[in-house]
Amino acid sequence: MPRLLAVVCLLDIGLRFTSIDPLSFRAWEAVSRSRPPGAAFEPNRQYRKDRTYGDAAAMGNIPELRQYRREVFTTDAFGFRNVGDMRARGVAAIMIGDSSAVGSGVSDDQTLPARLTALSGCGVYNAGAEDATPDPDRVSALSRKLGVHGGLVIHLYTEDRELPTVPSIRKRSVDQILALTPAWMSSVVAQIRGVVTVSPLRILSERALRALENGRILPNSYAVNVVKAAVNNGDTMLFPAAHVRNFYRKRAVAVNYWTWLQNDLRTEHQDLLVLLVPGKYSVYRPFLVDQPPVGDGMGDYLARVERELRAAGVPVLNLAPMFAAQAAARLARREYLYWLDDTHWNAQGIDLAAAAIHAAWPLAGSPCSSDHIVSDVDGRMRK
Amino acid sequence: MLFNSLAFLFAFLPITYLVFWRLTGRMPRYVWLTLSGYVFYSFWNYKFCSLMLFSTAGSYLAGLGFLRWQQPALRRLCMVLPIALDLALLGFFKYANFAARNINEISVWLGGRSTLPVLDIILPIGISFYTFHTITYVLDAYRGAITPTRNFFKYAAYVSLFSQLVAGPIVRFRQIAQDFENIDRADRTADSDKGWSFFVIGMVEKVLIADTIAAVIDPALAHYGQLSTVSAWLCAVGFAYQVYFDFAGYSDMAIGLGYLFGFRLPQNFNSPYKAVDIADLWRRWHISMSSFFRDYVYIPLGGSRMSGVLTARNLMFTMFLCGLWHGANWTYVVWGAYQGVALIVHRMVRGGWEQLPVWTRQVGTFAVWTLGLVIFRASGFGMAATLVEKMFTWQGGDEIVGSGALLVMLALSAAIAHWAPNTFEMHHQWSPKWVAGFAVVFGICLLVLYGSRPTPYIYFQF
Numbered sequence: 061m062p063r064l065l066a067v068v069c070l071l072d073i074g075l076r077f078t079s080i081d082p083l084s085f086r087a088w089e090a091v092s093r094s095r096p097p098g099a100a101f102e103p104n105r106q107y108r109k110d111r112t113y114g115d116a117a118a119m120g121n122i123p124e125l126r127q128y129r130r131e132v133f134t135t136d137a138f139g140f141r142n143v144g145d146m147r148a149r150g151v152a153a154i155m156i157g158d159s160s161a162v163g164s165g166v167s168d169d170q171t172l173p174a175r176l177t178a179l180s181g182c183g184v185y186n187a188g189a190e191d192a193t194p195d196p197d198r199v200s201a202l203s204r205k206l207g208v209h210g211g212l213v214i215h216l217y218t219e220d221r222e223l224p225t226v227p228s229i230r231k232r233s234v235d236q237i238l239a240l241t242p243a244w245m246s247s248v249v250a251q252i253r254g255v256v257t258v259s260p261l262r263i264l265s266e267r268a269l270r271a272l273e274n275g276r277i278l279p280n281s282y283a284v285n286v287v288k289a290a291v292n293n294g295d296t297m298l299f300p301a302a303h304v305r306n307f308y309r310k311r312a313v314a315v316n317y318w319t320w321l322q323n324d325l326r327t328e329h330q331d332l333l334v335l336l337v338p339g340k341y342s343v344y345r346p347f348l349v350d351q352p353p354v355g356d357g358m359g360d361y362l363a364r365v366e367r368e369l370r371a372a373g374v375p376v377l378n379l380a381p382m383f384a385a386q387a388a389a390r391l392a393r394r395e396y397l398y399w400l401d402d403t404h405w406n407a408q409g410i411d412l413a414a415a416a417i418h419a420a421w422p423l424a425g426s427p428c429s430s431d432h433i434v435s436d437v438d439g440r441m442r443k
Numbered sequence: 444m445l446f447n448s449l450a451f452l453f454a455f456l457p458i459t460y461l462v463f464w465r466l467t468g469r470m471p472r473y474v475w476l477t478l479s480g481y482v483f484y485s486f487w488n489y490k491f492c493s494l495m496l497f498s499t500a501g502s503y504l505a506g507l508g509f510l511r512w513q514q515p516a517l518r519r520l521c522m523v524l525p526i527a528l529d530l531a532l533l534g535f536f537k538y539a540n541f542a543a544r545n546i547n548e549i550s551v552w553l554g555g556r557s558t559l560p561v562l563d564i565i566l567p568i569g570i571s572f573y574t575f576h577t578i579t580y581v582l583d584a585y586r587g588a589i590t591p592t593r594n595f596f597k598y599a600a601y602v603s604l605f606s607q608l609v610a611g612p613i614v615r616f617r618q619i620a621q622d623f624e625n626i627d628r629a630d631r632t633a634d635s636d637k638g639w640s641f642f643v644i645g646m647v648e649k650v651l652i653a654d655t656i657a658a659v660i661d662p663a664l665a666h667y668g669q670l671s672t673v674s675a676w677l678c679a680v681g682f683a684y685q686v687y688f689d690f691a692g693y694s695d696m697a698i699g700l701g702y703l704f705g706f707r708l709p710q711n712f713n714s715p716y717k718a719v720d721i722a723d724l725w726r727r728w729h730i731s732m733s734s735f736f737r738d739y740v741y742i743p744l745g746g747s748r749m750s751g752v753l754t755a756r757n758l759m760f761t762m763f764l765c766g767l768w769h770g771a772n773w774t775y776v777v778w779g780a781y782q783g784v785a786l787i788v789h790r791m792v793r794g795g796w797e798q799l800p801v802w803t804r805q806v807g808t809f810a811v812w813t814l815g816l817v818i819f820r821a822s823g824f825g826m827a828a829t830l831v832e833k834m835f836t837w838q839g840g841d842e843i844v845g846s847g848a849l850l851v852m853l854a855l856s857a858a859i860a861h862w863a864p865n866t867f868e869m870h871h872q873w874s875p876k877w878v879a880g881f882a883v884v885f886g887i888c889l890l891v892l893y894g895s896r897p898t899p900y901i902y903f904q905f
Contacts, residue, residue, distance in 0.1 A: 061639040064882050068889050069453050265894030278655075279662040279844040 068261075075260040083263045086112040087133030088164055092190065094254030096246035097238040098198065099139025100162065100189030107133040114165060114402025116298035120286030121270045125298055127401045132167040138205060141186045143168050151208045152182035154199060157216030160337055161188030165404040172216070175414035180421065188216070193224035193317065195232055196324035201239055203328065210329035214417070215321070219339035219362050219380075220303045220403070224317040287341075289348040293391055297348070297400050299341045307341050310357040315368045322374050334369055335417065336362045337405070338380040340398040343387050377420055379413055386412055444486035446696045447650055449892055455483065456700075459605070463704060469627045473596035476704070480603025484569070487609070491567040498532060499602045501525040502577035506591025506598065509584045522585040529574040536566055541771030569609030571768060575735060576602050579615045582739060589617045597623055606700035610693055612711040612731035622706045629705030640871040641699030643885045648692030650888040652859075656685040656852050659845040667826055667833075671840035675833035681849055682820045683813040684856035687716065690729065695866050710867045716860040719804040720796060721785045721811055732768075736761050747790075754790070759783040769819075774827065778818045785811055805861070 084090040087107040095101050113126035136142040141162050155161050155173045163171030163186070169178075173186035187194075187202055199213055217224070227235075241249070273280050287299045322332040342359065345351055362380045369376040387397055390408075397409030405413070444451050459479045466472050481492050501524070508521035543559035550557030580598075584591045592598050598616075601623060607614050622629070660681040663674060670678065694711035701708040711730050718724035725733050741761040747754045759780065766779015789796065796804060814831070821827035833840070843849060873881065 061643055061882070061885055064885055065452060065457075065889075068886070072893075259893070262893045265890045267894075269891065269894040273658070275844060277845060278658050278848055281658065281662070 072259055072261045076255045076258065078260060080258060080260050080263065081107060081109075083260055083267075085118050086115070086164070087131050088159065088162075089258075091133055091135060093258050094250040095139055096243075096250040097241060098201075098235070098246070099250075100187070101135045101139050101141065102250070103135055103137050103139040105133075105135045107131070112165075114298070114399045114404075116286050116300055116403055117401035119282065119300060120288070120298060121273060121280050121282035122286070122288070122298065122401075123274075125288075125296060125401050127399055129165075130167065131165070134168050138202065141168070141171065141188065142173070146183055146185050147207055149183045151185045151206045151211065152180075153212040153214055154185045154187050154202065154206075154208070155214045155216060156187045156189075156194050156199065157214075157335075158188060158190070158218055158221060160218050160404055161216040162186065163188070163404075163410070165399055165402050166407050166410065170407040170410060172410050172413055172417075175410055176417060176421075179414055179418045184214070193227070195227050195235065196321055196328070197232065197236060197239070199325065199330070200328050203330065210331075212331050212333055212421075213325055214333045214335055215318070216335045216337055217365075218337045219342060220300075220306060223311075223314060223365075226317050226320045289344075289351065291344065291391070292347050292349055293394060295394060295400060297340075297344060298402075300403055303339055303403065304341050307339065307345070308352060308355070308358055310355075311361050313361070313364045313368050315365065315372050315374065318369060318374045319372050332374060333421075334374055334376045335413070336366055336376060336378040336380065337413070338362055338383050340403060340405075342380070343383050343397065346384075347388070347391055377417060379416060382412065382416055383409070444483050446693065446700070447646060447888075447892060450486070452889075452892075455479075455486075460703060464631050467627065470594075470596065472626050473594065473600045473623075476600035476605075477596050477603055480600065480605045480608055483605035484603065484608060487568045488565070491565075494532065494567055494570070495573055495603060496599075498525075498529055498574055498577050499599050501528050502581050502602075503595055503598045505581050506584050507593065509591050510593065518585060522581055525581050526578050529578055533570060533574050536564055536570055538767075538771045540564055572611045572613060573602055573608060575613045575732075576607075576616075579613070579735065579739070583615060583617055589620060592620075604701075604706070606697045606704070606706070607708065610690075610697075611729075612694055612697060612708060613735050614708055614731060618709050619701075619706050626705060631705075634702040634705070634707075637871045638699045638702030640869070640873065640881070641695045641702060641866055643699075643881050643888075644866055645692040645695030645697075645699060646888045647884050648688040648695065650692075650891050651884065652852060652856055653685045653687075653689035653692060654891075656681045656688075656849065656856070659843060659849040659852075660685065663841075663843045664820070666841065667830055669841045670830075670833055671842060672833055672836070672838050674840060674843045674846075675830050675838075677843055677846065677849060677853070679813050679817050679830065679834060680853060683716075683809070683816050684853060684860060686816060686819075687712070687860060688856060691865075698866070710865075712865065713867065714860070714865045716809055716812075717805065717862075718808050719801060720793070720808055721782070721789050724808055724812060725782070725786070732765070736765050736768075740764055751790075755787045758786045758790075762786065774818055774821050774823065777824070778815055781815045781818060785815070809861075 079090075080093060081090045087109070090107050091101040091105050093102065096103070108131070110130050111128045112131040113128055117123070117126045133141065134143045136144070136146065153176075155176075161172060163174070168174060171186055173184040173188075176182075176184040185202075185206060185208075187199070203209070203211070238246075270282065272278050273282065275283070285301055287301050287304045289297050289299065291297055318332065318334055325332050342362075345354075345359075362378055366376050366378040383397055390396065395408060397405055397412060399406045444455060459475075463472060463475055463479075466475055481495070484495060485492050505521040505525040509518060512518060512521070540561050543561050546559050547557050547561075580589070580591075580601075583589045601616055601619070604614075660678045663670060664678055664682075667675075667678075691712040698708045698711070709731065713727040713730060715724050715727035718727055741757055744757040744760065745753060746757060749757070760783075762779045762783035763776065764779070765782070766775045766777070769775040769778070799807075814834075817830050817834070818827045821830065832838075
């Protein structure tokens with residue numbers, strides 16, 4: 061038995077040096093496995109898969125509700141999701157934010173920065189990452205690398221996320237030290253981290269167990285991770301259970317992170333635009349069958365964030381009202397703004413968001429200038 | 444840290460094992476075992492290591508006191524003080540909130556206004572076990588059953604021996620004193636095969652049998668109000684096998700680990716489901732705990748040498764404490780009382796009971812035990828009452844998801860628990876075919892461990 065333990069241990073170690081692309085159900089895990097410190101993903105990587113599916117279907121182990129689609133995920137030399145060298149075409153804006161900014165679930169040409177670039181003709185750099193609350197130092201460092209002086213920073217904030225908070229001095233110091241790390245060392249650290257934290261043997265074993273826990277042979281213990289809800293047109297949607305709980309929580313609103321970010325960016329002559337993206341559950345809850353009622357102080361979270369931001373003088377664009385109207389209009393055609401099996405928006409939702417930003421963005425139609433923008437009382441922006 | 448975790452199997456165990464056998468001499472091995480025990484414990488919560496050290500130091504000093512003083516009063520003090528400290532620790536961490544809640548409720552019921560605070564207390568894992576180790580040491584030393592050791596690390600290694608630290612068996616010092624004494628002359632290869640055999644069998648019992656049953660019945664019991672009669676029975680019988688294979692598996696792993704380090708830990712489960720009456724079952728079930736209550740509670744109270752009524756009183760009190768030891772919850776207390784009543788009834792009908800065929804007595808004993816476990820498993824009396832009602836009145840309801848797998852596991856469990864030899868009845872000299880078979884099931888266990896989070900043992904909560 062000790063030999064068997066040794067063999068399994070060696071097998072585990074050996075497999076850790078192989079690619080996990082064939083084992084991952086989508087790009088995110090595969091391309092973030094060995095990401096260097098400060099980068100969102102592994103630099104200069106391309107991940108292609110014809111049958112990826114949504115994170116909610118994976119979290120809940122519900123294969124029958126998967127929506128299979130093709131995903132091409134490309135990263136640039138800095139470890140962000142951009143095709144080719146964005147410096148060559150010129151960068152007018154940088155988008156920061158979480159997986160919705162990155163474009164999890166869609167291909168390279170369908171991400172929000174890509175759609176904005178196509179619509180406006182101005183380069184929008186995709187700096188989305190898992191860490192949805194980057195500090196200005198990182199943005200400034202990235203701007204310098206991209207050769208951007210001034211310009212716009214769009215922070216995409218998703219309703220399902222916790223409110224971003226101002227990072228501690230300690231965290232900022234650590235980040236600054238990490239930023240000074242030589243590239244070769246970052247690469248080594250990334251490789252080591254990837255090998256230590258990701259075990260293909262674990263992924264394989266989990267897959268095998270998930271196949272048994274299918275709700276027939278054994279109860280599906282993963283089902284509690286998601287809420288399965290029927291849409292009133294007969295379709296079925298999946299939501300992460302945590303997001304649904306979040307919706308019914310009375311959430312406090314504080315915007316000091318954004319005012320701090322805005323002030324810091326101003327020293328680099330950069331403007332901040334906060335883009336508020338509604339959660340899938342809050343958009344579709346009115347159209348779902350048998351959902352709990354909304355109590356006082358619930359369900360208006362993004363509206364309150366928007367009010368606070370506007371009061372603080374931070375330019376903001378809240379997509380929630382438009383998404384609610386569009387979701388209702390498209391329901392009869394069984395068209396959706398989010399994947400049925402995923403937390404994230406799909407190409408239709410992204411296109412709507414891009415059009416809304418494009419309409420409100422004063423750079424549109426201009427030669428991608430970097431004049432300051434301010435927010436009107438009604439939320440529209442002007443130079 | 445759990446025995447069924449990858450960190451234990453691939454890091455803690457190999458390092459502890461290799462260093463232990465590289466060391467020569469008693470003292471380095473005592474120190475190493477102590478150190479490894481504390482590291483093992485600190486994986487759960489390092490802050491509570493000081494509690495274990497405190498309990499260890501108190502009983503160790505009491506042992507020195509027994510060596511030094513012969514005056515009865517001083518010896519009594521050396522016995523009472525550390526035991527009182529141990530029981531105070533146990534009482535505070537395990538029962539303080541239970542007591543406060545009950546006093547408050549009784550006070551309200553009587554029209555009073557007691558508002559004893561319910562504290563935010565974390566129950567230190569294994570406290571019920573290591574305090575019992577130190578209590579048995581002090582009591583045995585007081586009675587002269589053992590000679591206390593002057594070597595602190597020898598004693599600390601005994602209390603913190605990782606294989607028995609957090610969920611037993613409650614090994615008495617005298618049971619492994621000889622192995623500790625000969626620790627420098629232990630032969631690594633002597634019991635190695637036997638140790639691995641115990642360990643693998645224990646792992647299979649836990650990971651493949653107990654956890655699979657739990658995977659089916661736990662979700663079903665979460666909605667116990669919707670179960671049908673058949674499902675309620677399946678859950679009850681399933682839990683009877685789950686709890687047995689969970690804890691017997693843990694004990695076998697602990698005993699196997701003991702062999703790997705040169706310790707011969709005593710048997711903890713002697714095929715309890717082959718028992719022909721409830722007293723027989725208690726002689727076979729969690730032997731280290733039941734013998735503790737027998738030797739340190741039941742017999743000092745007078746045992747069965749007294750009149751029928753007093754014997755019944757002794758049984759009830761002992762089983763009440765046994766129930767309370769399992770947890771600060773009235774369901775455990777009632778479960779203990781149920782066992783006490785079952786033992787008393789058995790004493791009353793023993794003559795007639797023994798006339799029945801063996802298989803009838805075995806089935807009857809198992810049924811009485813299984814019914815008791817419904818109370819044990821229930822989160823409250825409402826759940827217990829609902830389940831019992833469903834079991835004894837025909838009701839429709841939800842069938843269990845995974846009932847096919849459950850039936851297979853129950854059949855396998857029954858075959859092993861009622862008919863197969865237990866690990867102490869096996870010779871542990873396996874032919875190559877058996878070794879290959881063990882390798883396959885152990886490999887499956889490892890893959891299960893890889894693919895899921897390790898499930899804690901039921902007895903960890905006690």
